[in-house]
Amino acid sequence: MSESARPRPAAGGRFAQQTDQARAVAEKYAQQTDAAAEFPVAVLDELRAGGLLGLMVPTEYGGLGGTLDELLDVSIALGRTDLSAALIFAMHCQQVACVVTHAAPPLAEELLPEIAAGRMYLASVTTESGKGGHLLTAGAQLSADEGRSGHLELDRFAPIVTGGAYADGFLISMRAPEALSADAVSLVFARRDQLEITASGEWDPLGMRASHSVALRLTGSIPGHQVVGEHGEFRAVVLQTLGPLAHLGWSACWLGTAAGALSRVLRMLRESARGKDGRLESELLLSRLSRARQRLDTVHALLRHTAAVVTAAAEGGTDVSLPRNQLLINSLKLTASEECHRAVEDLIDAVGLRHGYLRNSPTRLEKALRDLRSAPLNYSNDRLHQADGVLALLDAGVSFA
Numbered sequence: 001m002s003e004s005a006r007p008r009p010a011a012g013g014r015f016a017q018q019t020d021q022a023r024a025v026a027e028k029y030a031q032q033t034d035a036a037a038e039f040p041v042a043v044l045d046e047l048r049a050g051g052l053l054g055l056m057v058p059t060e061y062g063g064l065g066g067t068l069d070e071l072l073d074v075s076i077a078l079g080r081t082d083l084s085a086a087l088i089f090a091m092h093c094q095q096v097a098c099v100v101t102h103a104a105p106p107l108a109e110e111l112l113p114e115i116a117a118g119r120m121y122l123a124s125v126t127t128e129s130g131k132g133g134h135l136l137t138a139g140a141q142l143s144a145d146e147g148r149s150g151h152l153e154l155d156r157f158a159p160i161v162t163g164g165a166y167a168d169g170f171l172i173s174m175r176a177p178e179a180l181s182a183d184a185v186s187l188v189f190a191r192r193d194q195l196e197i198t199a200s201g202e203w204d205p206l207g208m209r210a211s212h213s214v215a216l217r218l219t220g221s222i223p224g225h226q227v228v229g230e231h232g233e234f235r236a237v238v239l240q241t242l243g244p245l246a247h248l249g250w251s252a253c254w255l256g257t258a259a260g261a262l263s264r265v266l267r268m269l270r271e272s273a274r275g276k277d278g279r280l281e282s283e284l285l286l287s288r289l290s291r292a293r294q295r296l297d298t299v300h301a302l303l304r305h306t307a308a309v310v311t312a313a314a315e316g317g318t319d320v321s322l323p324r325n326q327l328l329i330n331s332l333k334l335t336a337s338e339e340c341h342r343a344v345e346d347l348i349d350a351v352g353l354r355h356g357y358l359r360n361s362p363t364r365l366e367k368a369l370r371d372l373r374s375a376p377l378n379y380s381n382d383r384l385h386q387a388d389g390v391l392a393l394l395d396a397g398v399s400f401a
């Protein structure tokens with residue numbers, strides 16, 4: 001492995017050792033899983049064994065009791081190596097946070113020890129044909145299972161489920177039982193062995209290939225207590241937990257990938273300049289490096305500020321759904337999805353064809369660019385701008401979180 005391709009240690013912190021081990025496995029398989037569009041099973045095994053699947057599970061359930069900033073640290077570190085592996089981890093942690101914060105005791109007590117023990121990798125099912133990415137509506141409806149008292153029947157087509165073929169359980173958004181309108185949405189948990197799962201189509205995307213985000217049809221019957229939050233109240237789960245953690249987690253992964261790309265480029269440039277007194281004389285190159293770094297520092301500052309606002313709201317019991325908070329959380333996603341991708345484009349211009357465009361360069365800019373191209377699509381930025389326009393009108397005083 002060349003110097004510029006070798007993974008650097010994670011930033012430190014309580015979970016540095018587990019994170020470094022997961023990164024080392026991700027590094028080993030990233031090229032292969034990207035080429036074959038395969039799920040990184042070995043990385044998931046390492047996340048299970050090292051306890052990181054239980055990062056967000058409180059210690060009383062056997063988890064690591066990680067903080068939001070620690071989730072971001074691990075996501076950034078994994079993102080430096082492989083965006084698909086990072087996203088798989090961050091999205092699982094979003095699901096876990098929903099269970100921790102919103103599941104009633106019987107479900108929480110069943111599930112959280114399993115997650116902490118590394119036996120329960122959770123996938124997310126919110127996207128649906130017809131409504132696309134719109135989170136707060138659902139077409140397919142839960143119904144009472146006529147054959148099994150107290151059970152709910154589900155039949156849900158899910159066009160894109162990251163890690164869906166390998167998940168041990170799913171959090172699924174569906175129209176609430178007996179609801180008359182599409183915006184009465186429930187979130188339910190289903191174990192893999194409670195479902196019949198049929199995969200359809202093939203997964204052969206431009207980037208994020210190892211996320212193995214396949215189309216699945218899920219049918220089955222689940223005990224009635226497997227609802228997360230109140231029936232019809234998925235909106236509260238989204239506003240309080242899923243939305244903030246999704247935008248923070250994804251942004252951390254994207255930032256990690258762009259930071260990894262910048263770091264590999266800088267190391268390569270320093271190595272190649274060694275014979276020339278360590279000097280790089282092109283002003284254009286220097287200003288492109290500066291621009292890329294500026295973008296990443298901007299995203300990092302916004303990420304940490306948003307995390308502080310979300311943490312303070314959770315700890316102080318203040319309302320994270322206030323327009324100024326939602327605008328900040330959305331702004332982070334919009335900014336990170338655009339700036340991280342642009343930073344990699346800057347780097348491609350900076351180093352040119354050989355190290356910017358060829359697949360076998362140790363800078364791996366080509367893969368970073370393909371992977372990061374998904375960021376504005378992963379919950380469409382157009383949808384977010386539309387929501388933000390409405391939120392902006394609700395905050396005529398333009399207050400800042």
Ligand SMILES: Cc1cc2nc3c(=O)[nH]c(=O)nc-3n(C[C@H](O)[C@H](O)[C@H](O)COP(=O)(O)OP(=O)(O)OC[C@H]3O[C@@H](n4cnc5c(N)ncnc54)[C@H](O)[C@@H]3O)c2cc1C
Nearest residue numbers: 124125126127132133160161162208374378379380382383
């Ligand atoms: C790598 C990756 C992994 C993913 N993993 C999962 C997963 O595990 N589970 C899951 O459920 N989903 C997942 N998704 C789906 C994702 O979160 C989005 O919901 C999905 O990509 C939206 O698909 P879409 O762009 O076709 O649909 P839409 O969001 O419907 O958008 C289609 C187009 O229409 C435009 N548009 C539609 N409606 C509006 C509107 N109201 N205002 C403005 N513009 C609009 C959009 O700009 C877009 O160009 C994943 C996506 C990616 C890229």
